Amino acid sequence: MPLPNASIDTAVLTWTLCCIPNSSEALQQAKRVLTSLKPTGRLIFVEHGRSSDPGVVIWQDRITPVWKQISGGCHLNRKIDDLLTGAGFQIVELRTNYLPGPRPMTYTYQGFAHPV
Numbered sequence: 001m002p003l004p005n006a007s008i009d010t011a012v013l014t015w016t017l018c019c020i021p022n023s024s025e026a027l028q029q030a031k032r033v034l035t036s037l038k039p040t041g042r043l044i045f046v047e048h049g050r051s052s053d054p055g056v057v058i059w060q061d062r063i064t065p066v067w068k069q070i071s072g073g074c075h076l077n078r079k080i081d082d083l084l085t086g087a088g089f090q091i092v093e094l095r096t097n098y099l100p101g102p103r104p105m106t107y108t109y110q111g112f113a114h115p116v
Contacts, residue, residue, distance in 0.1 A: 003033045006041070010034075013045045017083060018074045027087030031115045043089060044112045050079040051107040052096065059104040067105075080109040089113035 011030045020026045034041030051057050060077040067076055084091055094111040 005032055006034065008033050009041055011041075011043045013043065013047065015047060017045075017047045017080055018049060018076070018078055019072055021073065023078065023083050024087055027083060027089070031088050034115045042092070042112050042114050043084070045080070045084070046108065046110045047080045048076070048099075048106060048108050050077045051098075051103065053103070053107075056103045056107065060107075063104055076104055084113050088116055090116045 011034055013030070017023045017026070030043055034043065050060060057077065064076045067074060081091060081094060091111060091113045094109065096107065096109055099106040099108055
């Protein structure tokens with residue numbers, strides 16, 4: 001990301017972490033531009049990913065290899081909250097739910113996080 005460190009107050013991710021080949025690197029870049037000088041910096045996110053329902057997860061894991069091929073690399077089974085915390089974000093607010101449609105494709109994570 002061609003931005004200086006700690007140069008922005010807010011970053012927004014919408015429906016991207018599923019398709020980015022190296023999601024941890026993308027999140028590290030977001031953290032870099034939000035960190036240190038901007039203590040109020042926050043990451044707002046709306047993403048779909050791994051369900052909390054084991055029955056749906058089975059289908060997400062089965063479908064994802066084919067789904068990636070026909071949907072531009074989309075992973076249905078990425079656990080968004082783990083990606084965020086693993087990249088050094090503290091989740092301040094998180095809502096999960098299903099959007100209308102087939103459950104393996106519609107489990108959604110919405111909220112915001114701060115870099116730590």
